[in-house]
Amino acid sequence: MTHMHVAGSIHADVTAPAPVWLTRPEDVNALTPKLWSRTVHRDEDGVIQVGGVRLTDLAEQVGTPAYILDEDDFRARAQDWRSAFAGWTVYYAGKSFLCGALARWVDEEGLNLDVCSLGELTVALRAGFAPSRIGMHGNNKSETELRLALQQGVGRIIVDSSDEITRLEALCDELATTANVMIRVTTGVEAHTHEYIATAHEDQKFGFSINGGQALVGMFRCHHSPRLNLLGVHSHIGSQIFDTNGFEVAARRTLKLFSQFREATGIELAELDLGGGFGIAYTKEDDPASADELARGLRDIVEHECRAFGLAVPAVSIEPGRAIVGPAGLALYRVGTVKPVDVGGGVTRRYLSVDGGMSDNIRPALYAAEYSAALASRTSTAEAVVSRVVGVHCEGGDILVRDEFLPADVRIGDLLAVPASGAYSRSMASNYNHTPRPPVVSVRDGKVRTMLRRETLDDLLSLDAGLAENEE
Known part of the structure; x- marks a missing residue:
């Protein structure tokens, strides 16, 4: 489950191009249902859709990287848990992801809410969540x-x-x-x-x-x-x-x-x-x-x-x-660099650098967490090759998806989608390397709604008292 090495998991011995559990897919374009939210599918052009929205269109509208939440999937899962545990009380974990709109979803679906900080409590209260249904x-x-x-x-x-x-x-x-x-x-x-x-x-x-x-x-x-x-x-x-x-x-x-x-x-x-x-x-x-x-x-x-x-x-x-x-969300990235790397022993790994990284998902670096990925903007007839999806940050451990079979013809400009990104991605995101955090948008019935807007450099620099003095 974890990669143990005193210098970090990326320095472990390379004995194979992929872990033993990662098997070559029969169809590199297929989407494994358990990894994705319930409305995800490929349209007739091979583009992944979620909530009735093509990810290519969404990327044009909100940019990349971005977090996308499938509202219908979130609500269905909330209903599943409430129904399965009828007679018990189900608390949604605010730390996994919380914003005003999502707090209202939790409320509307009849769940209680856990918070563990002043910020989370304040969001819940300002969203109108009943204090009597909050646990601190x-x-x-x-x-x-x-x-x-x-x-x-x-x-x-x-x-x-x-x-x-x-x-x-x-x-x-x-x-x-x-x-x-x-x-x-x-x-x-x-x-x-x-x-x-x-x-x-x-x-x-x-x-x-x-x-x-x-x-x-x-x-x-x-x-x-x-x-x-x-x-x-x-x-x-x-x-x-x-x-x-x-x-x-x-x-x-x-x-x-x-x-x-x-x-x-x-x-x-x-x-x-x-x-x-x-x-x-x-x-x-x-x-x-x-x-x-x-x-x-x-x-x-x-x-x-x-x-x-x-x-x-x-x-x-x-x-x-x-x-x-968690399963209701995905992260969307655009490929900027493709680099084959000889890792020794006759093993070549393909590195796909995208426009996000550990600032928008720290879990792989923090826990050696494993994720999956799919080519989102098209299908491919190329062979499936072992690839590593990495970010833009100045860290060797800036890895988003450690090992995945992706088409050999993934190229600059392609979109990659990382499923199961709804929990702990945005809530643990940082501004490392002075990187603004991505937006969170929800999709439902072909409509896109901003839940958290994209941060800007002006947002970050407004906190810098030294720069403010220079402007004066």
Whole structure:
């Protein structure tokens, strides 16, 4: 899953032109459905369409690079998750991607919303999202963040440390109010995902450890506080998870806390959040479970563990994470340079340099995340060759798609589309090399709508106080 080398994954030994899981396609023009949003297809001219819009036309209209969100796909996935988990509460992860228009989509589809910063909370509130349906995350929430959450009546604050309990109590005293809280716990479950997105092992920054009794102490403290209303317990084992196996252990350890809390207080806690972080298909080898499959598995786990501890089934919530917005988005780039590179051992890799890069998708550099790509502006009869899609930045690790079979005749000016780019691409984007961030547009029924406009150099330079002094 990860590429391990002390100098970075691009310096690992080259033994083959492609990883073993990447197989030569029978048709290099075919689009694997699980990688793309539901309205994506090639038209009669071979151009990829999404939401009734040809990507060639979209590139002319909004330029490249650009992020494109398929509104119908997003809404359908939101409905799938809400329907599969009927009776439970589904929280959309604002950190995966959030803007005003998308917050309204989440609201209209009946989902709740997770935020984890002052900025995300402010976007949600200004978009008119009901505060009572917002959950506030964060391992180091500031007084400013907590004050706004309390003043606006945020539905639940997920408490992450003893210091935060102290901070919350002081603010509640000052504002003469109470806060609905959940205790976030680390269950010691090792999720089968990248180290940086596994969040339930002991040696990391989130939550109260169950081992050693920290979680119970935090629960008791919140329970006995006159300013805090303890709703229940929150557990999150990681991200990009494909099955429910890890949740079985996490649920058992979390519900044991419910049982211990009941023994000490005589009270059964009302709510359990199992987190989520469910995976999506970035490459053909990925095989994520459907919302229905995950719902059946998680319901069975919760009901079984509650029976084992003699507990009533609490109100349960989940956080699907990237699973809603990730597959709904694609990133669109234009090829600017084509370069065959002899990497030794008789191996040649074709480098396709595009007009974006790690500033608009840091995940390959950060996690060694794998992506796919397709020639978007036409079809080709050329043979499929192993290619690497790289960006414009002054970094050897500026890789967008590490390995993909693409037509041998990909040339300057062609458009490449990278699927599954709806989550964590724009939200983690940067201005590295003074690069303005791309726009986000939604497409539906042949219409294009700007969600976030393209940044300009003037936007960036307006922050530079030294340049402002020169203009004076």
